[in-house]
Amino acid sequence: MSQRLSIESLYNKSAERWLAWIRDITGLGQDTMTAAVAAATIAAILLTTTITWKHLSPSRKPVPFQGIPTPKGARPLVGHLFSIGRNRAETFHRWHQELGPTFYFRLGTKNILVLADPNATHDLLSVNGRVTSDRPESTIRYDFGEKEIKGIAFGQPSSKHYVALRKSVLYALGPKKLEEASPILCAEADEFVDIIATGKNIEPLPNLMRVSLNFIFLTVFNQRATSTHDSLYKNAMHIINTAMNLTHFKYIASQFIPVLKVLNPFIGIKKKSLDFHINTIMPFYLELIEKALDSDQDNMTKDLNEEMNQGKRGYYNNLLATIHDVILAGTDTTAVTISWGFLRISSMPEIQKKIQEEIDAFVNKYGRVPFFWERDEVPYMIAVQRECMRTRPSTEVGVAHAVSQDLEWQGTLIPKSTWIMANMTDAHLNPDKYQNPEKFDPDRFLGKEETMASSMNQKIKDRDHFNFGWGR
Numbered sequence: 001m002s003q004r005l006s007i008e009s010l011y012n013k014s015a016e017r018w019l020a021w022i023r024d025i026t027g028l029g030q031d032t033m034t035a036a037v038a039a040a041t042i043a044a045i046l047l048t049t050t051i052t053w054k055h056l057s058p059s060r061k062p063v064p065f066q067g068i069p070t071p072k073g074a075r076p077l078v079g080h081l082f083s084i085g086r087n088r089a090e091t092f093h094r095w096h097q098e099l100g101p102t103f104y105f106r107l108g109t110k111n112i113l114v115l116a117d118p119n120a121t122h123d124l125l126s127v128n129g130r131v132t133s134d135r136p137e138s139t140i141r142y143d144f145g146e147k148e149i150k151g152i153a154f155g156q157p158s159s160k161h162y163v164a165l166r167k168s169v170l171y172a173l174g175p176k177k178l179e180e181a182s183p184i185l186c187a188e189a190d191e192f193v194d195i196i197a198t199g200k201n202i203e204p205l206p207n208l209m210r211v212s213l214n215f216i217f218l219t220v221f222n223q224r225a226t227s228t229h230d231s232l233y234k235n236a237m238h239i240i241n242t243a244m245n246l247t248h249f250k251y252i253a254s255q256f257i258p259v260l261k262v263l264n265p266f267i268g269i270k271k272k273s274l275d276f277h278i279n280t281i282m283p284f285y286l287e288l289i290e291k292a293l294d295s296d297q298d299n300m301t302k303d304l305n306e307e308m309n310q311g312k313r314g315y316y317n318n319l320l321a322t323i324h325d326v327i328l329a330g331t332d333t334t335a336v337t338i339s340w341g342f343l344r345i346s347s348m349p350e351i352q353k354k355i356q357e358e359i360d361a362f363v364n365k366y367g368r369v370p371f372f373w374e375r376d377e378v379p380y381m382i383a384v385q386r387e388c389m390r391t392r393p394s395t396e397v398g399v400a401h402a403v404s405q406d407l408e409w410q411g412t413l414i415p416k417s418t419w420i421m422a423n424m425t426d427a428h429l430n431p432d433k434y435q436n437p438e439k440f441d442p443d444r445f446l447g448k449e450e451t452m453a454s455s456m457n458q459k460i461k462d463r464d465h466f467n468f469g470w471g472r
């Protein structure tokens with residue numbers, strides 16, 4: 001006790017001496033001094049608190065994925081690899097139900113953010129598109145021999161040719177060209193109808209693949225396959241199917257678990273992919289490219305070669321990668337979308353009847369079937385197409401984007417290299433957007449006959465589907 005008193009008295013004495021000294025040199029009175037000391041004490045406390053707080057939270061940068069939930073089951077090194085299962089869309093749906101519209105999970109060293117809310121997806125992929133439009137680094141495309149060869153689907157928006165290439169591809173496939181290509185589309189569709197009208201059992205998918213492939217091949221090369229037995233069709237399908245298989249996890253696992261790169265040469269994965277590119281993909285496209293450049297008709301190969309190589313012959317690596325992308329991206333997606341549509345309505349005779357009546361009415365009036373731009377004459381058919389695509393989006397979770405630099409987004413940090421997936425399947429099941437989302441109900445799209453492309457470009461609140469249109 002006496003010890004404490006003596007410390008206090010010591011402290012008081014030395015404080016008094018300091019105050020007297022300050023009074024002497026400033027000439028301030030007792031009251032003014034008390035106020036000044038109180039103000040100085042408060043300022044000192046504030047300063048110390050600020051410095052300590054700043055020190056504890058350096059630059060107040062948000063913590064990665066703060067507030068964004070992640071599913072249970074992550075394991076060291078592999079992350080959620082063993083929790084995903086065979087059906088990714090089903091697992092994501094379950095995780096959304098447990099965790100909400102936004103979650104992230106880990107695959108080896110990569111963080112993957114999955115979004116089902118269209119507003120959040122739009123904000124992240126479109127509004128912040130400058131940093132979220134990259135593609136993740138791909139081990140697949142390296143096999144064209146040079147790192148910078150990425151074509152369009154794996155090209156980075158910042159890379160040399162991407163913007164010009166995309167413009168050329170969009171122009172070559174845009175509404176004006178589509179109108180010009182209508183006779184091609186109609187001839188292909190007529191041939192498909194002749195095949196299914198034989199009354200025999202046929203598998204629609206290969207025939208639909210040929211229809212979509214022919215449309216793209218005629219646009220790109222002025223070439224078409226005359227049947228599913230034609231070697232052009234068979235070789236193209238072999239390439240499409242093998243390229244799709246090469247995106248299987250076992251071929252790209254080293255992107256997520258880098259240590260596996262050491263094993264790749266021993267288990268032959270790299271070699272298989274490289275052999276396929278050099279011995280199958282390249283000769284197939286090189287022959288078609290040469291023929292297309294020799295052709296006296298216009299085609300997309302000529303346009304792209306002009307854009308990329310100023311028309312010179314012999315520099316085909318990036319051109320080849322781009323053409324390969326257009327064929328991969330356009331054939332399977334279109335054929336699978338139409339096949340799902342057929343499957344969906346095959347058990348709905350009422351819906352088939354309504355479509356039939358609508359088309360019959362058009363044929364009676366004009367003596368022909370409708371063109372693409374006569375959509376408002378067949379609103380029910382368009383509504384069925386939209387409802388099929390809502391309930392079965394062909395790409396389920398789209399094509400992954402990657403974050404090119406650390407991004408502060410909605411109070412959290414999305415670190416550089418995070419993958420982003422726009423979950424179309426779940427966006428299309430949002431009850432706030434679609435009443436009774438589980439019900440197949442084409443009527444919800446009646447009065448929305450504009451093209452998918454134009455509705456995609458509307459304000460996010462007015463968009464009626466989310467199959468495409470996320471920033472790139």
Ligand code: HEM
Nearest residue numbers: 152153326329330333334337394395398399467468470472
């Ligand atoms: C129902 C049919 C189709 C669906 C559902 C579909 C869907 C998609 C999706 C989701 C993407 C990724 C977009 C993104 O990065 O966020 C994409 C990219 C792409 N699609 Fe399609 N697509 C279809 C038809 C086509 C067709 C017919 C072509 C060409 C003939 C095509 C060419 C491309 C290309 C070149 C890309 C890459 C664009 C880029 O990365 O910048 N697609 N498509």
